[in-house]
Amino acid sequence: xxxxxxxMDGLFRQNPTLRLVLGVCSTLALTTxxxxxxxxxxxxxxxxxxxxxxxxxxxNVIPDKVRIPAFxxxxxxxxxxxxxFLRKYVxxxxxxxxxxxxxxxxxxxxxxxxxxxxFKNKVGLAALDGLFMGLGYTWAMVLIGGVxxxxxxxxxxxxxxxxxxxxxxxxxxxxxFTYGVxxxxxxxxWNAIERKxxxxxxxxxxKDPATIAExxxxx
Amino acid sequence: MNExxxxxxxxxxxxxxxxxxxxxxxxxxxxxxYYEAGGAEDFNALLSGNWALVEVAEDFTSDYGTVSxxxxxxxxxxxxxxxxxxxxxSGAYTMAIIIDRATNKVxxxxxxxxxxxxxxxxxxQDQLDAYVGIEIADATAFDVIPSGALVAGxxxxxxxxxxxxxxxxxxxxxxxxGGSAVDPTEEYLGYLGQISTETFTKADVDGSxxxxxxxxxxxxxxxxxxxxxxxxxxxxxxxxxxxxRVAIIVDRATAQIVSAKVIEDGATIPGYxxxxxxxxxxxxxxxxxxxxxDNFEGGLIDSSSLNAGMTNTGWTQSSRxxxxxxxxxxxxxxxxxxxxxxxxxxxxxxxxxxxTIVPFAPSTPYVDATILCLAQSSxxxxxxxxxxxxxGVNTTNIMNGEYIVAIIIDGATDEVLSAKIxxxxxxxxxxxxxxxxxxxxxxxxxxxxATVFDTFEGGLVAAEGYLNYGETNTGWTQSSRAVRHAFQAxxxxxxEYSENIGG
Amino acid sequence: xxxxxIILAAVLSNNFVLIQFLGICPFLGVSQKVxxxxxxxxxxxxxxxxxxxxxYPIYQFIxxxxxxxxLEIIVFIFVIASLVQIxxxxxxxxxxxxxxxxxxYLPLITTNCAILGVAELVLTEALVTGLFEAVMYGLFAGVGxxxxxxxxxxxxxxxxxxxxxxxxxxxxxxxxxxxxMAMAFYAFSLI
Numbered sequence: 001x002x003x004x005x006x007x008m009d010g011l012f013r014q015n016p017t018l019r020l021v022l023g024v025c026s027t028l029a030l031t032t033x034x035x036x037x038x039x040x041x042x043x044x045x046x047x048x049x050x051x052x053x054x055x056x057x058x059x060n061v062i063p064d065k066v067r068i069p070a071f072x073x074x075x076x077x078x079x080x081x082x083x084x085f086l087r088k089y090v091x092x093x094x095x096x097x098x099x100x101x102x103x104x105x106x107x108x109x110x111x112x113x114x115x116x117x118x119f120k121n122k123v124g125l126a127a128l129d130g131l132f133m134g135l136g137y138t139w140a141m142v143l144i145g146g147v148x149x150x151x152x153x154x155x156x157x158x159x160x161x162x163x164x165x166x167x168x169x170x171x172x173x174x175x176x177f178t179y180g181v182x183x184x185x186x187x188x189x190w191n192a193i194e195r196k197x198x199x200x201x202x203x204x205x206x207k208d209p210a211t212i213a214e215x216x217x218x219x
Numbered sequence: 220m221n222e223x224x225x226x227x228x229x230x231x232x233x234x235x236x237x238x239x240x241x242x243x244x245x246x247x248x249x250x251x252x253y254y255e256a257g258g259a260e261d262f263n264a265l266l267s268g269n270w271a272l273v274e275v276a277e278d279f280t281s282d283y284g285t286v287s288x289x290x291x292x293x294x295x296x297x298x299x300x301x302x303x304x305x306x307x308x309s310g311a312y313t314m315a316i317i318i319d320r321a322t323n324k325v326x327x328x329x330x331x332x333x334x335x336x337x338x339x340x341x342x343x344q345d346q347l348d349a350y351v352g353i354e355i356a357d358a359t360a361f362d363v364i365p366s367g368a369l370v371a372g373x374x375x376x377x378x379x380x381x382x383x384x385x386x387x388x389x390x391x392x393x394x395x396x397g398g399s400a401v402d403p404t405e406e407y408l409g410y411l412g413q414i415s416t417e418t419f420t421k422a423d424v425d426g427s428x429x430x431x432x433x434x435x436x437x438x439x440x441x442x443x444x445x446x447x448x449x450x451x452x453x454x455x456x457x458x459x460x461x462x463x464r465v466a467i468i469v470d471r472a473t474a475q476i477v478s479a480k481v482i483e484d485g486a487t488i489p490g491y492x493x494x495x496x497x498x499x500x501x502x503x504x505x506x507x508x509x510x511x512x513d514n515f516e517g518g519l520i521d522s523s524s525l526n527a528g529m530t531n532t533g534w535t536q537s538s539r540x541x542x543x544x545x546x547x548x549x550x551x552x553x554x555x556x557x558x559x560x561x562x563x564x565x566x567x568x569x570x571x572x573x574x575t576i577v578p579f580a581p582s583t584p585y586v587d588a589t590i591l592c593l594a595q596s597s598x599x600x601x602x603x604x605x606x607x608x609x610x611g612v613n614t615t616n617i618m619n620g621e622y623i624v625a626i627i628i629d630g631a632t633d634e635v636l637s638a639k640i641x642x643x644x645x646x647x648x649x650x651x652x653x654x655x656x657x658x659x660x661x662x663x664x665x666x667x668x669a670t671v672f673d674t675f676e677g678g679l680v681a682a683e684g685y686l687n688y689g690e691t692n693t694g695w696t697q698s699s700r701a702v703r704h705a706f707q708a709x710x711x712x713x714x715e716y717s718e719n720i721g722g
Numbered sequence: 723x724x725x726x727x728i729i730l731a732a733v734l735s736n737n738f739v740l741i742q743f744l745g746i747c748p749f750l751g752v753s754q755k756v757x758x759x760x761x762x763x764x765x766x767x768x769x770x771x772x773x774x775x776x777x778y779p780i781y782q783f784i785x786x787x788x789x790x791x792x793l794e795i796i797v798f799i800f801v802i803a804s805l806v807q808i809x810x811x812x813x814x815x816x817x818x819x820x821x822x823x824x825x826x827y828l829p830l831i832t833t834n835c836a837i838l839g840v841a842e843l844v845l846t847e848a849l850v851t852g853l854f855e856a857v858m859y860g861l862f863a864g865v866g867x868x869x870x871x872x873x874x875x876x877x878x879x880x881x882x883x884x885x886x887x888x889x890x891x892x893x894x895x896x897x898x899x900x901x902x903m904a905m906a907f908y909a910f911s912l913i
Contacts, residue, residue, distance in 0.1 A: 021750075021893055022747075024746040024747060024750065025743050025744055025745070025746045025747070025835050026743075028743040028746060029742070029743035058237075061233060062233055062237075063226060063229055063230040063233060065226070065230055066230040066231075066233065066234050069234060069800075069803060070233065070234060070237055072799055072800075072803065073234070073237050073238055073241055073796065073800075074237065074241070076241070076795045076796040076799050077241040077244060077245060077796065079795055080245050080248070080792060080793075080795050080796065081244075081245070081248050081252075083795070084248050084249060084252035084792060085248075085252055087252070088252045088253075089252075091261075091264065099742075099744075099839055099842045099843055099846075102794070102795045102798075102838065102842050103744075103835045103838055103839055103842070105795055105799055105838065106799070106832075106834065106835045106838050107835075108747060171904075171905075171908060172740065172741055172743070172904045172907075172908055173901045173902070173904035173905040173908060174901075175743070175904075176897045176898065176900040176901035176904055177897070177898060177901040179897050180890075180893070180894040180895070180896070180897025180898045180900075180901065181894065181898075183893055183894050183897070184889045184890050184894035185889075187889060187894075188889040238796075241796060242793065242796075245792055245793060245796070246792075248792075249792040
C-alpha cells in the first residue's frame with residue numbers, strides 16, 4: 001500500500017514539475033527539445049536515487065543541526081559524477097546542459113526529497129521514492145520538451161515531422177508560456193479526476209492522467 | 220554547555236567525514252572519467268579510428284590563433300584542436316578539425332567551445348559543414364570564408380571559426396605538406412608586376428568554378444585588367460614533366476590575353492623548355508568561351524624534331540602543360556568575369572535563343588550592385604545578370620544577403636521583356652522573400668534613361684505590420700529594395716552598352 | 723574595458739531570469755508585492771557580488787593550479803552557504819535595521835540557483851577577463867534580477883485584482899505574464 005502511494009505521489013499526486021512546481025529553472029531552460037529534456041530527467045533521477053539512498057543510510061549518523069550541509073555535500077558529489085560522466089561519454093548533452101548541469105545541486109526537488117522523505121525512511125523506500133520522483137520529473141520534462149520541439153522546430157526527438165514550425169515555442173518566452181499552459185491543463189484534469197474519484201468509490205478504474213494530458217496537448 | 224560542545228564536535232566530525240569521503244570518491248571518478256578536450260573521444264566522435272595525440276610543433280601561434288592539439292589516425296587522417304581568435308563581438312572559438320591526408324581535404328569539423336556571447340550567434344553543424352571538402356593546397360586555403368559558413372548576424376562567430384581554420388590550414392601546410400606558411404600573395408603579385416604596369420589587388424577565388432589539370436594560385440584585379448598566376452600539371456601522356464607556373468594578364472574591355480610569362484619551368488628533359496616566343500602566341504587571343512584554348516595549337520611545340528616517339532600527339536608534353544594553364548584561365552575568366560556560368564539562367568528565361576557573351580566593364584561602379592554577365596542573343600535581345608545587395612539603411616542583419624537577378628531587354632524597343640530572381644538573398648525569414656509578381660512589375664518598362672528605375676515603386680514590397688519589425692524606416696522591405704538596386708544597375712548598364720555598341 | 727557590454731548583457735540582453743532562466747524560484751515565489759520583491763532583489767545582488775568576489779579567485783588561483791577543478795561544484799556551494807551564514811550573522815550583530823528588512827530573504831538564497839549560476843557563468847563568460855570584471859558581472863547580474871523581479875511584482879499586484887479563470891489562477895497566469903516580459907527582453911538580444 002505504501003509502495004503504491006510512493007509511485008502515485010511521484011508520478012502524479014506530488015509530481016515535482018506539475019504539482020509542486022519545483023526545479024523550475026532547468027524545466028524552462030532545457031525543454032527546447034524532447035531529447036535534452038529526457039537527458040536532464042535521467043540525470044536528475046540518477047542524482048535523486050543516489051542521494052536518497054545515501055541520506056537514508058546516514059540518517060542515524062548525521063546530527064540534526066548540520067543535516068542541510070550534509071545533504072548538499074552528498075548531492076554535490078553525485079552531480080559532479082554525472083558531470084564528469086556526461087563530459088566524457090555524452091558530450092552533446094554536456095554542451096547543451098551548460099550551467100544547468102552544476103545547478104542540479106540547487107534543484108529544490110532533490111534537497112526537498114532528502115529532507116522530507118529520505119531522512120525519515122528506510123533505504124528501500126527512499127530509493128523507490130527517488131526513482132519515482134525522478135520519473136515524474138522526467139515524464140513532465142519530456143511532455144513539455146516534446147510540445148515545444150514539435151511546435152518550435154517541427155521535429156520530435158530530432159525526427160522531422162513537417163516543415164511547419166513556430167519559432168515562438170523554441171524561444172525563452174515560449175518556455176514560460178508552454179509550462180504555464182501545461183500546468184493549467186494538468187491541474188484541471190487532475191482535479192476533475194479527483195472529484196470523480198470522490199463521487200465514485202475509491203477503487204474505480206481511473207484513466208491515466210498522463211495520457212489525458214497528452215491527448216489534450218495533441219489537440 | 221558541555222553537551223552542546225560535544226554535539227558541535229560530533230557534527231563537525233560527521234561533516235568532515237562526509238566531505239573526505241566525497242572528495243575521495245570524486246578523485247577516483249575524475250580519474251575514471253578522465254577527459255580532456257581534444258582527446259581521442261573528440262576525434263572519435265567525428266571519425267572513428269585509432270587516434271593518438273602527437274606532439275605539437277613548438278609555439279605554433281599565428282595572428283589568427285593557436286594550435287593546441289594534433290592527433291593522427293594512423294597515416295590516413297590528421298586531427299587538430301585549434302583556437303581561433305575572437306572577432307567582433309565573438310570570443311575565441313575552439314574547434315576540432317579533421318583533414319584527410321590523402322586528398323588534403325577537410326572531412327569533419329565540430330565546435331568544442333563556442334566563443335559567441337549567446338548560442339543565438341553560434342553556427343549550427345550544418346553551417347560548419349560548409350568547410351567539409353575544402354582542399355588545403357597552401358596556407359591560403361581558408362582566406363575566403365565558405366559562403367555557407369558566413370552567417371549573417373553572426374559574422375563575428377563566422378570569422379572566429381574561420382580563424383581556427385586558417386591556423387589549422389597553416390599548420391597543415393608546414394608540417395604535412397612541407398610548404399611555407401608565409402602568405403605568398405605578395406610574391407605572386409610581384410610576378411604579375413613583371414608583365415603589367417597596372418596595380419593589382421588580390422580577389423577572392425570562386426570555388427564553384429572547376430579547375431582541371433592544375434590550380435589557381437592567385438586571381439588579382441586592377442582597373443582595366445585581371446591577372447592570374449596559375450599552376451598547371453602535365454596530362455602525363457607518354458612522358459611526364461613537372462608543373463608549370465605561369466602569370467597571365469587579361470584585358471577586361473576586350474577579354475584578350477595581353478601578356479603572359481612562364482615563371483617556373485617544369486620541363487625535366489633539357490630542350491623541352493617553353494620559351495617566351497611560344498608563349499606570345501597566346502597574346503592577342505580573346506576569351507570567347509571557357510574552352511577556347513582546348514584545341515588551340517598556336518602555342519604548342521612540335522615534338523618530332525626533338526624526340527619522335529616520346530608522344531603520340533605530335534606536341535611536346537611541356538607545351539601542352541603550358542596550354543593547360545591558359546585553359547584554366549580561359550575557363551575561369553569566362554565563367555567568373557564574363558558571367559558564363561549565368562548563361563544557363565538567361566537560357567531558361569528566354570528559350571530558343573543563342574546567347575553570346577559581350578565583355579563589358581562599366582565606366583563607373585554601380586551603387587550596391589555589380590554586373591555579372593552581359594550577353595547578346597541571336598534575335599537581338601540583351602540579357603543582363605546582376606548581383607545586388609541591400610542598401611543597409613536601418614538594417615540589423617535581418618536581410619542582407621546577395622540577390623542575383625537575370626533580366627532580358629528587347630534590343631530594338633529598349634523594353635524589359637522578362638526578369639527573374641536567380642538567387643534569393645533573404646537570410647532569416649522567408650516572409651522577406653520578394654515574390655515573382657513584384658519582379659514582374661518591372662517588365663514592360665522602356666529603359667529610356669539610366670535613372671528610369673530610381674523612383675519606381677511598383678516592384679517594392681511594403682514593410683508593414685510584422686514586416687516592419689525594426690529593420691526598415693523607408694516603408695519598403697530591405698529585400699525588395701535590393702532587387703530595385705539590381706534593376707537600377709541594369710538600366711545604367713544597358714544605356715551605356717547601347718551607346719557604345721548597339722547605338 | 724568591457725564594462726559597458728557587461729552591464730548591457732547582464733541587465734538586458736542576457737537577463738538572468740528572463741533569458742537565462744536562473745533564479746526562477748524566488749522570481750515566482752517572492753514576487754507578490756513590489757516591496758518584498760525589491761528586498762529580495764537587493765539581498766540577491768549583495769550576495770552575488772560577494773560570491774563573485776570569492777569564488778572567482780578560488781577557482782582561478784586555487785582549484786585550477788592544483789588540478790582540483792572537478793571539486794568546483796562542492797566548493798562553490800559550500801562557499802556560498804558559508805557566505806550567506808556569515809552575512810546573516812554580521813548583519814544581525816552590526817546593522818540590525820538592515821537585518822530586519824533583508825534577513826528573512828537570506829536563508830532562501832543558499833538554494834537560489836542564480837547565485838551558484840553566477841559563480842559558474844562568470845568562469846565561462848567571454849567578457850570577464852579579471853576579478854574586477856567578475857565582480858561587475860555579479861553586480862549587474864543582480865541588478866538585472868532585481869529589475870525583472872520588481873517588474874513582475876508590479877504586474878502581479880495588478881493581476882490579483884482581475885478576474886482570471888480558475889485553472890489559470892496562481893502559477894499558470896504568472897508564467898504567462900513572464901512569457902510577455904521575456905518577449906520584451908528577448909528583443910534586446912536581437913540587436
